[in-house]
Amino acid sequence: MKPTWVALIKQVPREPVFKKTGDAIQIDRAKTEGIMNPYDRRVLEFAVALKQKHGGAVVVMSMGPLQAEEALREALAFGVDRAILLSDKAFAGADTLATAHTLAAGVRKLGSFSLILCGARTLDSDTAQVGPQIAEILDLPMAAHVGKAVRKEATIRVERTLDGIRERLVLPLPALITVAGQMHTARPLSLGSVEGAFGEPEVELWGKRDLDVDPGLIGWEGSATVADDYAVWKHSRSGEILQTKPAEAADRILDILMKHNVLGG
Numbered sequence: 525m526k527p528t529w530v531a532l533i534k535q536v537p538r539e540p541v542f543k544k545t546g547d548a549i550q551i552d553r554a555k556t557e558g559i560m561n562p563y564d565r566r567v568l569e570f571a572v573a574l575k576q577k578h579g580g581a582v583v584v585m586s587m588g589p590l591q592a593e594e595a596l597r598e599a600l601a602f603g604v605d606r607a608i609l610l611s612d613k614a615f616a617g618a619d620t621l622a623t624a625h626t627l628a629a630g631v632r633k634l635g636s637f638s639l640i641l642c643g644a645r646t647l648d649s650d651t652a653q654v655g656p657q658i659a660e661i662l663d664l665p666m667a668a669h670v671g672k673a674v675r676k677e678a679t680i681r682v683e684r685t686l687d688g689i690r691e692r693l694v695l696p697l698p699a700l701i702t703v704a705g706q707m708h709t710a711r712p713l714s715l716g717s718v719e720g721a722f723g724e725p726e727v728e729l730w731g732k733r734d735l736d737v738d739p740g741l742i743g744w745e746g747s748a749t750v751a752d753d754y755a756v757w758k759h760s761r762s763g764e765i766l767q768t769k770p771a772e773a774a775d776r777i778l779d780i781l782m783k784h785n786v787l788g789g
């Protein structure tokens with residue numbers, strides 16, 4: 525049977541707009557402009573590379589408001605075969621666990637699949653929980669921060685580097701991996717591929733009624749956690765231009781690094 529590579533991608537806010545619902549603080553996704561999570565571009569590249577090497581088809585899926593369709597269209601420009609948006613009021617207000625239950629139900633509906641690929645993290649909530657939670661829900665073997673993957677018969681052989689140690693793991697398929705951010709460089713898209721993404725295939729829209737999932741496990745109701753406060757982090761930077769001889773500048777830089785304890789003991 526031809527492999528199905530399932531890439532999960534998330535649209536993240538460029539500048540989040542918050543709203544208060546009862547006692548809880550939520551991101552107002554309808555008022556917030558979205559971009560594809562940059563780490564998920566690597567997921568798409570990774571999935572398309574697996575398809576080119578081993579055949580089969582890439583299905584991309586996202587859970588989010590209707591505007592997340594933009595990220596899925598961008599995914600089609602990467603050479604993905606099918607794009608599915610899980611969107612329903614019933615999915616709103618989800619924490620990572622409820623998000624994972626919804627995505628797991630979406631993947632289950634696909635029927636058979638070989639490998640689910642997630643990003644290692646996101647630019648906004650950045651919990652790195654969703655991939656491992658989906659693996660747990662679907663009872664799949666899982667490896668995080670994968671840099672290389674090769675399918676061999678009914679297994680996927682993966683390589684990852686953690687804390688300077690390179691590990692090679694063999695997972696029976698179907699399985700789930702999260703793709704390491706630093707090891708796979710997403711290529712820029714050509715104008716032709718972007719144009720193609722606005723034709724066929726259409727982004728499919730699946731709601732709660734399309735999924736076989738307990739309503740108590742999804743959305744607000746299925747969320748085990750509630751965010752009750754938030755603070756917007758303000759960054760400020762001050763620069764210093766060293767207009768001096770290179771050797772003096774090097775000494776000055778060393779002084780600054782020592783002062784801030786950047787070089788360690």
Ligand SMILES: Cc1cc2nc3c(=O)[nH]c(=O)nc-3n(C[C@H](O)[C@H](O)[C@H](O)COP(=O)(O)OP(=O)(O)OC[C@H]3O[C@@H](n4cnc5c(N)ncnc54)[C@H](O)[C@@H]3O)c2cc1C
Pocket residue numbers: 532533534535549550551553561563564567585586587588616617618619620621623624627641642643644645646647648649650651652653654655749750751
């Ligand atoms: C306590 C808490 C309360 C929250 N409440 C709300 C809320 O009320 N309303 C709200 O809108 N958000 C809420 N969120 C945010 C929401 O839970 C996250 O946006 C979502 O679960 C993904 O988490 P993450 O960004 O940390 O993903 P990570 O686990 O860091 O993502 C890793 C990878 O998982 C995949 N992935 C993650 N999310 C999706 C997705 N939606 N679709 C497809 N693939 C995905 C991607 O491949 C991604 O690269 C809340 C989060 C927390 C922790």
